[in-house]
Amino acid sequence: xxxxxxxxxxxxxxxxxxxxxxxxxxxxxxxxxxxxxxxxxxxxxxxxxxxxxxxxxxxxxxxxxxxxxxxxxxxxxxxxxxxxxxxxxxxxxxxxxxxxxxxxxxxxxxxxxxxxxxxxxxxxxxxxxxxxxxxxxxxxxxxxxxx
Amino acid sequence: xxxxxxxxxxxxxxxxxxxxxxxxxxxxxxxxxxxxxxxxxxxxxxxxxxxxxxxxxxxxxxxxxxxxxxxxxxxxxxxxxxxxxxxxxxxxxxxxxxxxxxxxxxxxxxxxxxxxxxxxxxxxxxxxxxxxxxxxxxxxxxxxxxxxxxxxxxxxxxxxxxxxxxxxxxxxxxxxxxxxxxxxxxxxxxxxxxxxxxxxxxxxxxx
Numbered sequence: 196x197x198x199x200x201x202x203x204x205x206x207x208x209x210x211x212x213x214x215x216x217x218x219x220x221x222x223x224x225x226x227x228x229x230x231x232x233x234x235x236x237x238x239x240x241x242x243x244x245x246x247x248x249x250x251x252x253x254x255x256x257x258x259x260x261x262x263x264x265x266x267x268x269x270x271x272x273x274x275x276x277x278x279x280x281x282x283x284x285x286x287x288x289x290x291x292x293x294x295x296x297x298x299x300x301x302x303x304x305x306x307x308x309x310x311x312x313x314x315x316x317x318x319x320x321x322x323x324x325x326x327x328x329x330x331x332x333x334x335x336x337x338x339x340x341x342x
Numbered sequence: 343x344x345x346x347x348x349x350x351x352x353x354x355x356x357x358x359x360x361x362x363x364x365x366x367x368x369x370x371x372x373x374x375x376x377x378x379x380x381x382x383x384x385x386x387x388x389x390x391x392x393x394x395x396x397x398x399x400x401x402x403x404x405x406x407x408x409x410x411x412x413x414x415x416x417x418x419x420x421x422x423x424x425x426x427x428x429x430x431x432x433x434x435x436x437x438x439x440x441x442x443x444x445x446x447x448x449x450x451x452x453x454x455x456x457x458x459x460x461x462x463x464x465x466x467x468x469x470x471x472x473x474x475x476x477x478x479x480x481x482x483x484x485x486x487x488x489x490x491x492x493x494x495x496x497x498x499x500x501x502x503x504x505x506x507x508x509x510x511x512x513x514x515x516x517x518x519x520x521x522x523x524x525x526x527x528x529x530x531x532x533x534x535x536x537x538x539x540x541x542x543x544x545x546x547x548x549x
Contacts (some may be wrong), residue, residue: 200519223486230427232429233429233472233475234471235468235472236465236468236469236472239422239423239469240423240424240425240508241355242425242426242429249452266507267507269506269508271425271426273426275427275516275533278515278516278532278533279497279513279514279515279516280424280513280514280515280516280533281501281511281513282425282426282511283422283503284505284506284508286503286505293404300426300430301413301426301427301430301533301534302427304399304426306508307425308507309505309507311535313472320346330345340433341429341430341433
């Protein structure tokens with residue numbers, strides 16, 4: 196009786212511990228609070244900002260995007276060096292495992308190159324984001340004024 | 343010490359203390375009145391007349407800086423293909439102009455292009471007026487624009503981004519400059535300065 200009790204406890208403990216394991220493996224990326232800046236006229240460039248959250252245990256990378264609303268979509272980073280504004284084309288923006296990355300004015304942004312028409316506050320803009328591991332994610336992004 | 347009618351000595355602190363207090367208070371008042379206004383922007387230590395220039399405004403007129411005396415002029419150098427820093431600065435300019443209310447017609451905000459190749463007067467005009475109808479876009483021949491940049495110490499350089507559909511971007515100084523109503527280059531503001539800080543300085547200069 197005593198021994199089978201111990202065995203039972205060990206069995207239950209092992210089962211519980213395996214249930215506490217890492218869970219599904221791989222990145223789990225979600226997009227929060229995506230918004231687009233207005234663009235005054237067709238042909239202009241725009242910027243989309245958002246928070247990329249990765250709840251998974253593996254990092255992922257935002258590598259690009261497409262949108263029917265613009266000629267091209269690329270990830271860029273604004274940098275300020277001694278008062279001089281520069282921009283860099285980012286091939287892959289890493290979202291660390293169990294981490295997040297904020298795309299906001301003055302930093303990273305998803306750049307819309309050559310919009311097909313002016314974007315006014317209140318418009319919605321369809322955009323597909325491409326992640327290296329997580330694949331494609333389709334969003335409807337709100338255009339709003341800069342706060 | 344004064345002698346009261348009953349003959350006992352009594353200190354009379356109230357009157358002399360009150361006098362001291364009044365004196366201290368008066369000095370403090372003088373000191374606060376003498377304290378000059380603290381500008382939020384970076385001051386030019388020995389303000390000179392702002393370098394004059396003449397460029398073409400997007401409203402079709404020629405714009406000469408010297409003719410703007412009596413107004414506060416805010417100047418920013420940027421380009422319309424810029425997706426981030428320039429729109430942010432113009433959105434802040436809009437907040438400043440809106441915050442001025444009636445005083446807005448004593449202030450000019452000019453956006454001087456660093457990309458005359460792509461920023462034609464039409465493109466520039468549509469762009470700036472989308473933010474606020476009172477913002478003026480200024481352009482000109484490349485050598486005219488280069489001369490103004492040099493006079494104000496502005497860096498601007500085209501850079502081709504490999505593998506990018508942007509063609510080229512322009513790296514440029516992102517400060518805003520303020521010329522006072524007497525035509526002196528008084529202040530500059532770093533990118534990201536709050537509109538409220540700029541408004542405070544402008545209101546002080548408009549008097």
